[in-house]
Amino acid sequence: MARDLISDEEWAFFERFMLAVRAPNGRKPTNHRLVLDGIFWIARTGAPWRDLPEEFGKWSSVYRQFRRWTLAGLWEEIMDALNHCGAVTDALQMIDGTVIRAHHQAAGAKGGLRDRVLAVLVVASRPRSTSVSMQRVCP
Numbered sequence: 113m114a115r116d117l118i119s120d121e122e123w124a125f126f127e128r129f130m131l132a133v134r135a136p137n138g139r140k141p142t143n144h145r146l147v148l149d150g151i152f153w154i155a156r157t158g159a160p161w162r163d164l165p166e167e168f169g170k171w172s173s174v175y176r177q178f179r180r181w182t183l184a185g186l187w188e189e190i191m192d193a194l195n196h197c198g199a200v201t202d203a204l205q206m207i208d209g210t211v212i213r214a215h216h217q218a219a220g221a222k223g224g225l226r227d228r229v230l231a232v233l234v235v236a237s238r239p240r241s242t243s244v245s246m247q248r249v250c251p
Contacts, residue, residue: 117149129190130181142169142177150174 118126123145130144150168154161164171181187 118145118152123148125193126190129186129193142173144177147174147177151178 126148127144130148146168150164150171151174153159153168154164154174161171161175164174168174
């Protein structure tokens with residue numbers, strides 16, 4: 113079995129949220145604890161969904177359940193409950209790497225790559241020899 117699975121105490125907190133979200137087709141729920149462990153494994157490792165170990169079940173099933181819970185607003189409810197019960201200290205903060213942007217000056221030299229490519233094309237497209245008409249005009 114995978115390491116760092118959620119404890120019984122942690123599961124008792126999450127279970128009420130998982131059972132509140134009902135399957136739209138009326139099917140019997142899957143092992144939500146194992147699915148939650150798989151979701152936390154993905155979040156902890158940053159691995160792609162397809163690399164989820166088989167012990168958590170099929171990756172597509174775990175992802176599908178994660179997506180259902182996301183669309184149902186489950187994660188917001190869990191975060192609100194954690195904030196209200198004081199389980200998470202104020203000093204704990206998360207940084208989402210998807211919102212960190214580089215400064216526009218970090219893109220390279222002034223004018224960027226496009227201007228440098230155009231300059232190279234201008235130099236490369238210069239005539240390599242002078243035409244007969246050009247020789248008559250020039251002394």
